[in-house]
């Protein structure tokens with residue numbers, strides 16, 4: 435079973451006041467501050483918002499919709515930020531530890547307990563690296579206001595995000611509900627209505643997109659599809675944005691290439707830890723490595739579904755400059 439809920443009475447009381455719908459992983463999801471959250475994550479969402487302090491000058495927050503490529507972004511960012519500490523990619527923590535352990539998700543791994551965690555201890559290095567699925571509007575004020583807390587957002591096209599999320603939730607469902615698999619038709623409807631975990635998908639994307647345009651030094655907006663096409667160029671962009679570009683010596687030594695290879699889908703997926711290890715909620719690590727391709731939606735969505743999803747996306751992103 436997924437980790438037992440460690441919910442305070444305050445959180446239970448809050449949940450009882452929220453609109454509730456059918457869940458993807460658990461029985462129910464709840465609408466809070468305009469977005470939808472599985473019951474399992476509510477405690478962590480509320481505690482993260484309330485207690486997180488981005489008071490370190492060098493904090494880095496990786497933000498994503500679920501299934502946008504979070505695992506990949508975690509791996510790349512960890513390798514980039516720690517490249518002096520771990521220069522040898524043949525003997526690297528990523529070879530034996532899953533990226534979700536190396537870069538914890540604030541509301542899922544750290545604030546999900548009754549007790550508020552102390553994130554100022556030595557176990558968090560001077561350049562703290564965290565991730566979150568929270569939309570921009572819901573981030574704690576200190577994370578939004580501190581100019582030095584950098585935010586990296588990774589976005590993936592809605593059709594692949596939906597298909598990936600549907601597969602993922604169906605892998606997790608047996609651990610938390612006895613109601614069987616979620617049909618693609620039902621998942622599609624829920625996704626289009628916006629009631630998917632941390633969704634509506636489009637509002638999530640647009641929140642970060644707008645901030646990345648208004649404050650490009652604070653929020654970097656990356657796309658999964660562009661990363662797949664040009665991983666090296668995008669890793670350079672990321673390193674530049676974090677204020678730590680690759681030096682000519684590093685370029686000459688092929689450091690960018692090494693990190694790209696280390697974090698590639700095929701390499702990560704075939705590591706023993708990612709084939710047979712388990713994560714902090716008891717989930718198998720291999721659920722984070724399915725196909726890792728662009729356009730797998732073609733194998734699942736009907737012509738009608740494609741038309742509807744494209745229309746919603748065009749309407750929602752119209753006039754924003756954001757395209758897929």
Ligand code: A3P
Nearest residue numbers: 501502503504505506598698699723724725726
């Ligand atoms: P698919 O289900 O389409 O294969 P997240 O990490 O946000 O949970 O997203 C998971 C998706 O990213 C899955 O997509 C997974 O296969 C893909 N993925 C995981 N690691 C990857 C990597 N190193 N490179 C590219 N894609 C990766």
